[in-house]
Amino acid sequence: MIAAATRLRRAHARTNAGLWELRIGGALVAVLLGLLVLRGVLPIPDPLAANLVDRFQPFGTPGHVFGTDQNGRDLAARAVAGLRWSIGCAALATLFAATIGTVLGLLAAMVGGWTQRIVDHGVAAMMAFPAIVAAVVILAVAGSGFMPLVLTITLLGWAVFARVVQAEATALMARPYVLAAQLAGASRLAIALGHVLPGIAPTLLVMVAFFFGDALITESALTFLGLGAPFDAPTWGNMLQEGRLRMLQAPWLMLVPAGCIIVTVLAANLLGDGIAAWTRRDRHSFAA
Amino acid sequence: MLHRVLTSALIRAAELIALLLVVGTVLFFLLRLAGDPAAVLAGQGATPEQIIAIRQAYGLDGPLLAQYLTYLRQLAVLDFGTSLASGEPALGKVLHHLPVTLLLASAALALSILLGLGTGVFLGARTGRNDGRIASLLLFVVQGVPGYVVALLLINLFAVQLHWLPPFGVVNWRGWFLPTLALAAFLAPKIARVTAANLQEALREDYVRLAYATGAAPRTVLWRHALPNALLGATALAGTQLAFLLSGSVVTESIFVVPGMGWLLIQSARSLDFPVLQALTAVVATMVFLINLGTDALFRHLDPRLRKQQR
Numbered sequence: 001m002i003a004a005a006t007r008l009r010r011a012h013a014r015t016n017a018g019l020w021e022l023r024i025g026g027a028l029v030a031v032l033l034g035l036l037v038l039r040g041v042l043p044i045p046d047p048l049a050a051n052l053v054d055r056f057q058p059f060g061t062p063g064h065v066f067g068t069d070q071n072g073r074d075l076a077a078r079a080v081a082g083l084r085w086s087i088g089c090a091a092l093a094t095l096f097a098a099t100i101g102t103v104l105g106l107l108a109a110m111v112g113g114w115t116q117r118i119v120d121h122g123v124a125a126m127m128a129f130p131a132i133v134a135a136v137v138i139l140a141v142a143g144s145g146f147m148p149l150v151l152t153i154t155l156l157g158w159a160v161f162a163r164v165v166q167a168e169a170t171a172l173m174a175r176p177y178v179l180a181a182q183l184a185g186a187s188r189l190a191i192a193l194g195h196v197l198p199g200i201a202p203t204l205l206v207m208v209a210f211f212f213g214d215a216l217i218t219e220s221a222l223t224f225l226g227l228g229a230p231f232d233a234p235t236w237g238n239m240l241q242e243g244r245l246r247m248l249q250a251p252w253l254m255l256v257p258a259g260c261i262i263v264t265v266l267a268a269n270l271l272g273d274g275i276a277a278w279t280r281r282d283r284h285s286f287a288a
Numbered sequence: 289m290l291h292r293v294l295t296s297a298l299i300r301a302a303e304l305i306a307l308l309l310v311v312g313t314v315l316f317f318l319l320r321l322a323g324d325p326a327a328v329l330a331g332q333g334a335t336p337e338q339i340i341a342i343r344q345a346y347g348l349d350g351p352l353l354a355q356y357l358t359y360l361r362q363l364a365v366l367d368f369g370t371s372l373a374s375g376e377p378a379l380g381k382v383l384h385h386l387p388v389t390l391l392l393a394s395a396a397l398a399l400s401i402l403l404g405l406g407t408g409v410f411l412g413a414r415t416g417r418n419d420g421r422i423a424s425l426l427l428f429v430v431q432g433v434p435g436y437v438v439a440l441l442l443i444n445l446f447a448v449q450l451h452w453l454p455p456f457g458v459v460n461w462r463g464w465f466l467p468t469l470a471l472a473a474f475l476a477p478k479i480a481r482v483t484a485a486n487l488q489e490a491l492r493e494d495y496v497r498l499a500y501a502t503g504a505a506p507r508t509v510l511w512r513h514a515l516p517n518a519l520l521g522a523t524a525l526a527g528t529q530l531a532f533l534l535s536g537s538v539v540t541e542s543i544f545v546v547p548g549m550g551w552l553l554i555q556s557a558r559s560l561d562f563p564v565l566q567a568l569t570a571v572v573a574t575m576v577f578l579i580n581l582g583t584d585a586l587f588r589h590l591d592p593r594l595r596k597q598q599r
Contacts, residue, residue: 121303121306124303125303125306125307125310128303128307128531128573128576128577128580129307129311129572129573129576130531130532130534130535130538130572130576131535132535132538132539133535133538133553133568133569133572134311134569136538136553136554136557137315137553137557137565137568137569138314138318139557140556140557140558140560140565141315141318141319141328141560141562141565142318142321213432217434220434221434221435221436221539224436224539225539225542225554225557226554226558227554227557227558240436240437240440243440244440244543247440247443247444247448247455248448251444251448251449254440254444255444258437258440258441261434261437262432262433262434262437265432265433265434266429266432269428269431269432273428
């Protein structure tokens with residue numbers, strides 16, 4: 001009796017695996033995307049409008065919920081404006097890196113031979129080198145800005161996708177259903193797109209979520225160091241840098257962008273963890 | 289055994305040389321795509337005469353292929369040129385800043401292992417209990433906070449609010465606390481998570497059940513039977529992450545004004561001190577190579593299964 005109840009509770013816990021992470025992560029992402037899309041419609045002040053009377057207003061000031069900065073600019077408005085830069089940059093870099101990495105990983109797994117060896121060594125070399133060092137050097141030489149940032153993060157990130165996709169695809173290639181498709185005369189491309197890619201989709205989704213968080217951190221760190229966004233752009237990295245210089249007078253200048261970054265990265269990580277647990281749950285419940 | 293170690297070291301070395309070659313080539317063409325390399329090499333605020341002199345001295349008026357070959361020849365003998373900022377040899381300047389980074393990274397590694405293992409054992413032994421769940425949730429949140437935000441929050445708390453420690457600089461021993469803590473905050477949660485997961489797994493193994501069956505105390509089972517096996521995963525992680533402590537120290541050093549390689553990297557990037565940037569890239573790649581080699585050897589020594597495979 002007790003054993004059965006425990007088993008039932010365990011089974012229940014399993015079917016709910018990852019659910020709360022998905023709910024909270026999804027809710028956070030929905031709020032952030034909502035702000036991003038609706039920021040033109042919502043009653044938000046101009047993020048660039050300076051007002052020298054209202055400088056250094058603290059948290060909770062009427063009209064300025066998050067306070068104002070050294071030029072009297074509304075911090076809430078600047079935080080929302082920073083969404084466009086940070087999320088846009090991280091999302092684009094994630095899209096590029098995932099696409100390139102998936103294509104190369106699939107190629108390596110399905111073609112084999114020299115293609116595989118070149119991809120393998122490329123991946124090993126890329127993963128061994130500290131990304132931020134390379135990013136700083138590239139941005140210093142090539143110049144900073146939105147697209148250089150996106151391309152640098154892409155260049156340094158594709159290898160992770162390639163490695164995982166290759167490993168998963170190689171495992172899938174040995175499955176009977178792929179063999180059956182081969183015997184039925186399906187082309188390599190058809191097998192890759194119709195049979196292998198759907199099989200690795202859950203893993204890919206989890207990686208996309210985590211990579212997005214990492215890309216956002218890299219972007220804001222590089223901007224914070226003065227190598228990413230232009231100095232006058234309202235981005236979280238720039239806001240942190242401005243806040244750091246005035247930490248003694250107005251600590252909230254730093255806390256607002258720090259909070260934005262933490263919440264966004266947390267949302268991405270929660271989604272990633274949630275998707276991972278959710279897809280694993282399916283496998284478990286079939287096995288049991 | 290020795291033969292295998294040697295072969296894998298040779299393959300790694302070939303990978304390193306290939307990597308350095310690729311990085312060097314990318315930098316070579318990036319520099320020429322981004323604008324006039326002579327203007328970059330002459331530094332900011334150079335006169336037209338100085339730029340022309342640089343162009344002739346570096347052979348930048350010759351054909352591109354000849355330039356590339358000269359460049360490769362210089363790379364091969366580790367001649368990175370002289371720093372544009374100070375006129376010292378670039379490689380010597382980088383090596384001069386190396387010890388500070390090594391000190392910071394090893395202090396942070398030691399602290400991470402201490403904190404990470406402690407938290408990991410606590411969590412791993414308490415799965416399914418509420419305090420364990422709350423702790424792992426906290427860990428998840430901490431892991432999502434970027435290292436440089438942690439650094440800023442630490443300064444805010446310990447230097448600005450409490451006045452306990454200096455906000456930046458390492459003029460005395462008190463200055464080392466915050467940079468070390470900030471860098472460890474990046475690695476410790478990872479070690480904790482891996483240790484906890486491995487410990488949970490180890491506690492479900494048959495040999496643990498056997499140990500309980502022979503009447504061993506729970507504490508003995510945890511520390512003597514389960515933990516040594518769980519440590520393997522943590523060691524592997526610490527090894528692979530050591531290279532990334534170098535990444536973390538880029539941001540940490542420039543926030544806390546610690547004059548190591550990371551600080552030098554940002555300074556050189558801001559002033560576009562190209563020879564120093566290049567020497568830095570080569571030194572970092574070499575260090576990562578050596579670290580990976582060392583971790584491999586250590587791991588082979590620690591894991592009896594790998595030792596057996598070798599024979």
